[in-house]
Amino acid sequence: MILEDKISVIVCTYNQQQTIARALDSILRQRCAWPIEIIIGEDCSTDNTRQICADYASRYPDIIRLISNPKNKGLLNNYYDCLLEARGKYIADLAGDDEWCDPRKLEKERLLLEEHPNVVLVHTDYRLRDEKTGDLHLAPFYPYPKNITDGKQLIPSILTQRSRPVVHLCTAMYRTEAFRACYEAHTSLFRHTDYPCEDMQLCALLAQKGQFAYIDSITLTYSLSCSISKTHDEARQFRFVQGVTQLSHDLQETLQLSDNKTLRNYFSYRIFALLMHAFRAHDQQLRNEALQCSERWHARLEGRSRMVLFFTSNDALWRMALSLRKKLLQLRRH
Secondary structure, eight states: OOOEEEEEEEEEESSOTTTHHHHHHHHHTOOOSSOEEEEEEEOOOSSSHHHHHHHHHHHOTTTEEEEEOSSOOOHHHHHHHHHTTOOEEEEEEOOTTOEEOOTTHHHHHHHHHHHOTTEEEEEEEEEEEETTTOOEEEOOOOOOOOEEEEHHHHHHHHHTOOSSOSSOGGGOEEEHHHHHHHHHHOHHHHHOTTOOOSSHHHHHHHHTTSEEEEEEEEEEEEEEOOOGGGOOOHHHHHHHHHHHHHHHHHHHHHTTOOOOHHHHHHHHHHHHHHHHHHHHHTOHHHHHHHHHHHHHTTOOOOHHHHHHHHHTSSHHHHHHHHHHHHHHHHHHHO
């Protein structure tokens, strides 16, 4: 496919009838010298999301392409199916519950990519919106390398991010050709359904392709709402942490990254996190899986991990520790 001088904006959405119009309006408000195409991947919503998207597609037929999935694909497959539909030279994406707050977001990033051919991705800062209250907050501070950085220098940080991502993809724009090269070389990393996220592999593999640029301005309002990564279901949270960390490990091996202190500490920390989820779930199988992950990731067991293993070594001790933890939590609340 010959790429056009346009920007392909990807919007993946599922059951977001309250926010999808807001997201689409923020894209349509963009003031950019190049034309844009909006590719909506509507993933078989059970609410009114599909009807809202169809209405926008009928009103903006020259801009919006609506892909209405006949059955739910899940985030990973929906996202990458949409990316492969991109016809533009550059790709940007926006989640169906987020909003671009800078109408020149696309133009600023397009100009930078045009001026710097060795930059494969450019991104910005963002702010947070509490969907329950509507309050806006600054995102947690992160010491971004300013201006332009060799992408390879950022890969360890991308693989070991624990809270704020090194690159929030909804603030970013990247080269379509670079994405396609990464996808063709490492398709399984993009399509493996055990991976619960779609951004880490894309950022890490793009970082191998060239430079990353950072524009120090806020272009995105990121919606804070319930997600897998924030759920209080301990078993479900275990699976999320396990999947993300396995992706980090697989990327480390794929990119042939040498072992370093940052990665070692990260995998050890993740084993502790898995053991704590298993402890709180009172689930022996999850405890065993955490130990298997420790062997698979060559992770050192820290002292705190060994302490969790001790308290979960037999059921009576485990129940006593859970009871003690419950009492301590009650004391803290009072």
